[in-house]
Amino acid sequence: MKVKVISRSTDEFTRERSQDLQRVFRNFDPNLRPQEKAIEYVRALNAAKLEKIFARPFIGAMDGHIDAVSCMAKNPNYLKGIFSGSMDGDIRLWDMASRRTVCQFPGHQGAVRGLAASTDGRTLVSCGTDCTVRLWNVPVATIVESDDSSNCTAEPLAVYSGNNAFWDVDHQWDGELFATAGAQVDIWNHNRSQPINSFEWGTDTVISVRFNPGEPNLLATSASDRSITLYDLRVSSPARKLIMRTKTNSIAWNPMEPMNFTAANEDCNCYSYDARKLDEAKCVHKDHVSAVMDIDFSPTGREFVTGSYDRTVRIFQYNGGHSREIYHTKRMQRVFCVKFSCDASYIISGSDDTNLRLWKAKASEQLGVLLPRERKRHEYHEAVKNRYKHLPEVKRIVRHRHLPKPIYKAASLRRTMTEAEGGKKKEGKLIVLQEVLPLNHYVKEESSKKLSELWHYQLL
Amino acid sequence: MGVKQDNADPGQILPPIEQELSNELDPKLKKYLRGEGTNLEVLKDKKLKSQLSVREELYGISAKAAAKAEEWLMPSEGGYLEVEGIEKPWRINQHSISSEINISSLKNQHDIIIPDLGPYTLDFNSSGRYMAVAGRKGHLAVLDMKNMSLIKEMQVRETVRDIVFLHNELFFAAAQKKYPYIYNRDGIELHCLKEHGSVLRLQFLKSHFLLASINKFGQLHYQDVTMGEMIGNIRTGLGRSDVMQVNPFNGVVALGHSGGTVSMWKPTSAAPLVKMLCHPGPVSAMAFHPNGHLMATSGKERKIKIWDLRKFEVLQTIPGHARALDFSQKGLLAAGNGSFVQIFGDLSESQHYSRYMGHSMVKGYQIGKVLFRPYEDVLVLGHSMGWSSILIPGSGEPNFDTWVANPYETSKQRREKEVRSLLDKLPSETIMLNPSKIGTMRPVKKKEKQTKQEIAAEMEAAVEAVKDTAFKNKTKGRNKASKRAKKRKELIERVKRPLLERQLKEDEKLAKKPKISEKENALPTALQRFASKKATA
Numbered sequence: 001m002k003v004k005v006i007s008r009s010t011d012e013f014t015r016e017r018s019q020d021l022q023r024v025f026r027n028f029d030p031n032l033r034p035q036e037k038a039i040e041y042v043r044a045l046n047a048a049k050l051e052k053i054f055a056r057p058f059i060g061a062m063d064g065h066i067d068a069v070s071c072m073a074k075n076p077n078y079l080k081g082i083f084s085g086s087m088d089g090d091i092r093l094w095d096m097a098s099r100r101t102v103c104q105f106p107g108h109q110g111a112v113r114g115l116a117a118s119t120d121g122r123t124l125v126s127c128g129t130d131c132t133v134r135l136w137n138v139p140v141a142t143i144v145e146s147d148d149s150s151n152c153t154a155e156p157l158a159v160y161s162g163n164n165a166f167w168d169v170d171h172q173w174d175g176e177l178f179a180t181a182g183a184q185v186d187i188w189n190h191n192r193s194q195p196i197n198s199f200e201w202g203t204d205t206v207i208s209v210r211f212n213p214g215e216p217n218l219l220a221t222s223a224s225d226r227s228i229t230l231y232d233l234r235v236s237s238p239a240r241k242l243i244m245r246t247k248t249n250s251i252a253w254n255p256m257e258p259m260n261f262t263a264a265n266e267d268c269n270c271y272s273y274d275a276r277k278l279d280e281a282k283c284v285h286k287d288h289v290s291a292v293m294d295i296d297f298s299p300t301g302r303e304f305v306t307g308s309y310d311r312t313v314r315i316f317q318y319n320g321g322h323s324r325e326i327y328h329t330k331r332m333q334r335v336f337c338v339k340f341s342c343d344a345s346y347i348i349s350g351s352d353d354t355n356l357r358l359w360k361a362k363a364s365e366q367l368g369v370l371l372p373r374e375r376k377r378h379e380y381h382e383a384v385k386n387r388y389k390h391l392p393e394v395k396r397i398v399r400h401r402h403l404p405k406p407i408y409k410a411a412s413l414r415r416t417m418t419e420a421e422g423g424k425k426k427e428g429k430l431i432v433l434q435e436v437l438p439l440n441h442y443v444k445e446e447s448s449k450k451l452s453e454l455w456h457y458q459l460l
Numbered sequence: 461m462g463v464k465q466d467n468a469d470p471g472q473i474l475p476p477i478e479q480e481l482s483n484e485l486d487p488k489l490k491k492y493l494r495g496e497g498t499n500l501e502v503l504k505d506k507k508l509k510s511q512l513s514v515r516e517e518l519y520g521i522s523a524k525a526a527a528k529a530e531e532w533l534m535p536s537e538g539g540y541l542e543v544e545g546i547e548k549p550w551r552i553n554q555h556s557i558s559s560e561i562n563i564s565s566l567k568n569q570h571d572i573i574i575p576d577l578g579p580y581t582l583d584f585n586s587s588g589r590y591m592a593v594a595g596r597k598g599h600l601a602v603l604d605m606k607n608m609s610l611i612k613e614m615q616v617r618e619t620v621r622d623i624v625f626l627h628n629e630l631f632f633a634a635a636q637k638k639y640p641y642i643y644n645r646d647g648i649e650l651h652c653l654k655e656h657g658s659v660l661r662l663q664f665l666k667s668h669f670l671l672a673s674i675n676k677f678g679q680l681h682y683q684d685v686t687m688g689e690m691i692g693n694i695r696t697g698l699g700r701s702d703v704m705q706v707n708p709f710n711g712v713v714a715l716g717h718s719g720g721t722v723s724m725w726k727p728t729s730a731a732p733l734v735k736m737l738c739h740p741g742p743v744s745a746m747a748f749h750p751n752g753h754l755m756a757t758s759g760k761e762r763k764i765k766i767w768d769l770r771k772f773e774v775l776q777t778i779p780g781h782a783r784a785l786d787f788s789q790k791g792l793l794a795a796g797n798g799s800f801v802q803i804f805g806d807l808s809e810s811q812h813y814s815r816y817m818g819h820s821m822v823k824g825y826q827i828g829k830v831l832f833r834p835y836e837d838v839l840v841l842g843h844s845m846g847w848s849s850i851l852i853p854g855s856g857e858p859n860f861d862t863w864v865a866n867p868y869e870t871s872k873q874r875r876e877k878e879v880r881s882l883l884d885k886l887p888s889e890t891i892m893l894n895p896s897k898i899g900t901m902r903p904v905k906k907k908e909k910q911t912k913q914e915i916a917a918e919m920e921a922a923v924e925a926v927k928d929t930a931f932k933n934k935t936k937g938r939n940k941a942s943k944r945a946k947k948r949k950e951l952i953e954r955v956k957r958p959l960l961e962r963q964l965k966e967d968e969k970l971a972k973k974p975k976i977s978e979k980e981n982a983l984p985t986a987l988q989r990f991a992s993k994k995a996t997a
Contacts, residue, residue, distance in 0.1 A: 001552065002542040003560045005568075005837045005851050006858050010606075012535065013868045022873065025535060027861040028526040030494060031751050031789075034709050035667055037898045038890040046883060319507075388899055 044388035047381035048397040050364075057327055057363035059346070062099045062356040065090055069350030071114050071168075072337045075138070077121035079342050084356055085112030091126055093138065096346065096358060105136050106154060114169035116178060123157065123190065125178050127166035133180055134159050135190065160193045162186070168208045174216045177233070181206035185221055185231060199231050201238045210251045212275075214258030220275070222248035228263055230275060242278045244271070250294045254318060256301025262318075264292035264306055268414075270316065285316045287323040289410035298340045298361070305347050305361075307335030310407055313349045315361065326401050327359050488530060492523035495896075538790070539837040539853035541817070550802075550815045554850050561851070567608060568838045571821075571848040574599070579828045580842040581622055585629045586666060587865040588834035588856075592632045593847060594623035600634055602645060605833070606867065614647045624662040626671070626685055628878060633671060635659035640673060642685075655690055656681045661704040665711050668886045670727065672713050674704045680713065682727040682888070691888050692727030703743050707769075709752020711891040716743030722757060726891040733893055736772055738765060747785035747793065754811075756793055758782035764795055766813060776813055778804065786839075788832035788855035792816060794839055796827035801841055803852055819850050835860045835867055919959050926955045 015022055030036065067088035075081050081102065085091045089108035092101045108128035116125045117138070124136040135157040164183040171178040177196075180186045185206050186195035204225035212218040217233040226247050230240040246266040254260040260282065262272045270285040270292055290310035297304045297318075307313050313335055314323040333352035340347055340361070347359045360367070366374065388394050403411070497516050503509045541557075543549050558569055574580070578596025585591075590611070593601045598620055601613035622635040630645045633653075640659045642651040657675040664671055670691060671683045678699050682692035696715065703716030712724045712733060720739040723732040739759025747756045754775070758764040764778040764785070780802065782795035793804040793813055805816035821827070821843065829842035833849075836856045840849045860866060866873060890898060931947060933939060983991050 001544060001547060001556070001560065002540070003557050003853055004537075005539045005557075005561050005565045005853050006536060006835070006856050007562055007565045008536055008867075009564070010868070022870070024862045025860060026529065026863075027534070027857075027859040028492065028529060029857075029861075030491065032857070032861055032864050034750075034752070035711065035886065035890070035895050038886050038895055039667065039884050041890070041898050042884055042886055390901075391899060 040384055041388055041391065041394075043381075044384045044391075044394050045397070047385045048389075048394050050381065051385070052364070052397060052400070054366070055363040057325075057360045058329065059358040059360060060099045061331075062094050062096075062101075062358065063354060064092060064094075064101050064104075065354040065356075067354060068334075068336060068352045069354065069356055070111055070336055072339045072348060072350050072356070073115035073117050073124065074339055074342060075117045075121045076119070076342065082339065082341075082348055082356070083115050083117065083124055084337075084350055085115045085126055085128075086354065087111040089128065089130075091115065091124070091136070093124075094356065096341070096348070099358065103139055105156070108132065108134065110165075113165070113167050114180070116169045116171040118171050118178075118190070119174060119176070125169050125171060127169040127180050127182075129165040131163065131165055132159050132161045133166060133169065133188065158190075158193070160188070162195075167205060170209045170211050170219070172211050172216050173213045179209045179211065179219055181209040181221055185209060185219075187233060197233070197236060199236075199238055201229055201241060202227070208248070208250050210253060210261070212253050212258050212261075213255045214253075218275075220251050220253070220261055222251055222263065228273075230278075240275075240278055242273070249292060252295045252297045252304060254297050254301045254304075255299055257318075260318075262295055262297070262304060264295040266291045268292060268308070268310075270295060270304075270306055272318070283319055283321065285321060285323070287314055287316070287326075287411075288312070289407055289414060293335060294337045296338055296340045298344045299342055300344050303340075303344075303361070305338045305340050307338035307349050307351075309334050310410070311335065311351075311404070312407060313338055313347065313359065315347070325363060326403070327363075328404055328407070329357070330404075331355070332357060488527040489523050492526040493519060534859045536858040538858040539856070541853040550818050552817065554819060557851055557853070565837075565851065568836065568849055569851050572846045574846040579826065579844040580847050581829045582831060582840060582842045582847060583624050583632070584831060584833055584840075585625045586834065587860070587867045587869065588836055589867045589869075590625070590629035591833075591840070592623050592625055593842070594620045594634055596620060598636075600632075600643070600647075602629065602632065612645060612647045614643075616641075621660055622662045624664050624671075626664055627666060627669060627881060628874065631685075633662055633664070635662050635673065640671075651688075653683065655693075656683070660700070660702045663704055663706045663713060665706055665713075665891075667881075667884070668711055668888055668891065669882075670888065672704075672706065672727075674701060674715060676700060680715070680725055684888075686882065686885065694725060694727075694730055696723065696725070696732070698723060701743075703746050705746045705748055707748045707752055707755075708750055709748070710893060710895045711886075712893065714746060714748070714755070716746045716757065718742040720759060722746065722755075724893070727888045728891070734772070736767075738767070739763065745782050745785040745795075747787050749787045749791060750789055751791075754787070754791075756785050756787065756795075758785055758795065766793075775811060778813060784827055784830040786830045786832055788839075788852070789834060789857040790855055792832070792852065792855045794830045794832065794852075796830040796841060799823055799825045799827060799843070801827060801830060801839070801850075803839070803855075805854070817852055821848060832856065834865065915959070915963065919956060922955045922959065923952055926951055 013023060065086040067086045069084050070087050071085045073083040075083065080096050082094050082096060083091065084094065085107065089110060089112055091105040091107040091112055093103040095102045108126065108130050110129040112126055112128045114127045118125065122138055124138050125133065126136065127133045137157050162182065166180045166182040168181040169178060176190055178188050180188065183205060184198050184200040187197040188195050202223065202225055204223045206221045206223045209219060209221045219231050220228060221231065222228050224247055226245065227241050227243045228248055228251065229238050232239045244265065248263040248265050250264040252262055259275050260272060261275060262270050264270050268288040268290060271281040272283040272285065274282055288306065288308040288310055290308055292306050292308045294307045295304055302318050303315055304318060305313060305315050311328060311333055313327040315325040316323050331353060335349050335351045337350040338347060345361050347361055348356055349359065350356045385394065385398065389398055498512065500509055500512055541549055554569055558566060574595065577599040580593055580595050582591055582593045589604065589606050591603045591605055593603065596619060598616045598618050599613065600616060600620065600623065602611040603609065604611055616636060618637040620634050620636050623632060625632050631642060633640050633642045638658055640653045640656050640662060641649055642653065643649055656673045657677065657679065659673040659675050662671065662673050669684055669686050671685050673681045678696045678701060680692065680694040680696055681690065683690050698717045701715045701717045705714050707714060712726055714722055714724045716722050720737055720741055720743060722736050722738050722743060724734040725732050738757045739761060741760040743757055744760055745758045753769050755767045755769055756764060757767065762779060762781050764780055764782050765774050766776040767773065768775050780795060781797040784796040786794050791806060795802045795804065799822065800820040801818065802815065803817040804813040806813050807816065825843040825845050827841050827843045831840050832855055833840060834856065837851055837853050838849055839852045839855065840847055929951065931944060
């Protein structure tokens with residue numbers, strides 16, 4: 001007869017010295033854990049509540065401008081700094097960590113309409129309604145932070161003047177050309193005082209221009225004739241034109257999927273397109289109640305932030321039909337420009353009330369260095385919340401956002417209007433929020449070459 | 461599902477050793493997969509399909525990791541009893557076992573005889589280290605079973621019918637003569653629960669922090685011990701019953717009645733969830749298997765029945781009396797009757813219980829309670845002269861999980877665990893027969909009322925089906941064009957008529973209701989005599 005009984009020796013299961021860690025033994029058998037789903041549900045509920053408790057997205061405001069902030073630019077080589085230009089011609093370089101002005105450039109005579117930093121981060125290009133394009137030398141940040149405004153140049157590197165007011169400027173991501181938008185699209189070189197190339201399609205002003213992050217010779221522009229035009233510098237003629245129902249205020253290319261771009265439109269929606277196939281929008285992002293003024297993608301390519309005329313800043317998922325987050329303050333008036341910081345953690349919004357505001361991209365994120373245990377706990381909370389986020393109690397807490405009354409009323413009005421038109425077909429379960437709009441726009445092709453042939457890279 | 465895909469992948473040709481290993485792990489994987497994978501073929505939404513397939517793969521990976529951990533990383537091994545030749549396992553007694561095992565386990569084989577303090581009932585805390593003991597004549601004691609030391613004992617000088625630990629070993633509740641009381645580990649009386657009345661049996665639902673009690677009048681009380689709220693106060697209407705057990709899988713309380721019925725209750729409803737007729741006579745004992753699918757009941761007609769709780773069917777009937785029943789963590793069933801306890805086990809893994817071991821005590825000792833000790837191969841019997849502890853190899857789970865129950869807990873760990881379990885406290889609404897339904901979706905109910913478009917579509921379809929029927933060619937001047945057209949028209953109307961009648965009926969129903977209120981709102985009472993006479997006529 002062979003007999004064995006469970007026998008445990010105490011030394012194996014307890015620690016030897018008080019300096020040692022306590023021993024942990026795991027047994028993953030589900031029979032030892034009754035009611036695991038109910039416990040996970042309770043944890044999801046608690047995680048949702050904790051998220052709301054810790055949701056304090058506003059970090060601070062940077063004030064110094066004396067007129068509305070009209071445009072901002074990121075410096076690709078220096079995470080901490082951001083340039084901003086205002087409606088009275090003032091251009092400043094801010095340090096986001098201390099929220100103070102590092103450098104103040106004398107700027108333009110009229111409103112500054114566009115700002116762009118060059119590829120190496122040394123030169124800042126600005127354009128304004130005084131028909132000039134100015135190039136500035138950016139002070140290089142040193143390890144020892146000397147006196148803030150000591151090394152600011154009073155004189156621009158160069159001033160190039162044109163015939164008409166300029167509306168926007170953008171620098172190539174990987175080259176030395178920059179493009180300005182005004183009466184037509186001009187391509188400039190740093191050293192030439194006249195544009196090396198000009199594009200025109202139609203007679204309306206071009207109001208925004210953006211270079212593609214992956215393909216250095218491709219750029220997208222939007223004009224006041226409600227169109228979005230794609231240009232290719234090598235072909236030296238416009239490639240595609242897309243006319244929509246309302247004007248597009250701003251365009252942003254997805255830095256991780258450079259064939260896609262999202263356009264911020266006057267009709268409160270953002271439209272995501274695949275540049276190779278412009279006949280239908282990939283996704284319509286609906287949530288604002290007034291014109292969307294500016295849009296910027298996160299460097300991860302998974303989210304983008306929009307600022308709108310209705311005094312709010314919203315963050316959308318790149319493929320989501322509705323916003324995941326909304327930021328508003330009583331003091332923040334019409335938002336004219338937004339930028340996503342280069343480390344994807346912060347959002348900067350420039351608005352009508354002369355302030356730049358710094359927000360967190362994830363409202364309840366704990367900033368700073370996290371201990372591994374803290375990080376694991378946060379990840380667990382996220383995961384368990386995502387698993388149960390469709391249940392009514394959890395959904396109610398996760399979705400809840402306080403909206404200012406005028407926006408709440410405007411949003412419900414829009415909802416009743418679309419429902420009266422018989423918009424959505426309700427399937428009863430999960431509703432996929434992608435819509436295709438065949439009627440809002442039509443596409444014109446000018447060049448015979450297909451745009452897709454001009455692309456040289458593949459989706460990873 | 462994820463496992464099968466993995467093995468069938470033609471690109472992965474495993475070396476023979478690894479193939480063997482994966483074959484060994486397959487049956488264990490099932491346990492960790494927690495059910496079948498979903499069928500992703502029926503999904504049309506590509507985005508959802510890709511997201512779900514990623515998740516399914518993740519389930520497969522985590523199940524494999526858990527199975528491997530079980531295979532290689534467990535510190536202890538389970539007990540077993542293997543007989544050779546013509547020996548029968550149920551003939552082996554404790555004395556012969558004691559000569560074969562190591563000395564440290566011998567301390568778990570003992571009898572404590574306290575003759576004058578009445579039949580003893582007992583309870584363990586969740587890790588099996590502490591035991592609370594209550595003698596009928598009022599003797600309460602808390603013992604540490606690891607060190608075999610007495611923590612506290614007291615005499616309350618009243619009849620004590622039941623004792624149960626709350627979430628910790630620090631608190632226990634004793635069902636005394638008139639009311640249940642809650643005591644501290646130091647013997648201090650913390651609460652007197654007057655609302656419960658004369659309680660016969662107490663049970664504690666660990667994850668919900670609910671103290672459930674059944675009293676002399678058959679009233680079931682649920683009290684939340686964290687806030688002190690009385691969550692449920694149910695008059696069962698089925699009379700006095702002193703058989704009460706909690707199903708650890710889903711937290712429902714089951715009562716056994718003198719009519720032979722077993723009823724299952726949850727705190728939020730006044731009617732039982734289930735009422736099943738188990739025995740022709742009174743139910744004398746009841747026990748639940750830890751996995752929640754099996755229940756053992758015994759009746760006074762000398763039968764022990766094992767039920768499948770998913771189908772509510774009898775799986776097996778074992779002849780014999782049982783005044784006390786209990787399932788161990790590994791699924792062994794102990795049935796105590798008189799001075800003899802019989803242990804049954806499903807040795808061939810076929811869910812058929814056969815005799816495994818037995819133990820008989822001094823004649824005259826009446827066994828009142830049998831309880832397996834968690835995480836040990838020990839069975840403790842509470843009888844009329846005290847309590848006895850015997851060894852049953854293979855009954856306990858050898859490997860504990862520190863975050864679930866830790867027999868080597870320090871006081872700091874105990875405090876942390878208390879806080880964490882309070883954060884994870886389940887609301888009483890989560891008590892249901894099938895707790896895995898939480899988080900699933902209810903099937904969409906079909907709407908009875910059809911929309912206008914659907915009605916129109918139906919009508920069109922019916923007309924389309926009939927439109928092109930060929931009529932017989934009539935001769936002798938009877939085949940006029942007008943007559944043919946008329947016939948066709950009549951055919952279409954005939955097809956449309958039932959649909960139109962149905963629509964008319966529904967419209968009538970809708971129109972009826974406002975008519976009455978219309979009538980009432982027509983004229984104020986002072987002007988009623990000027991109302992038109994047509995209405996009354």
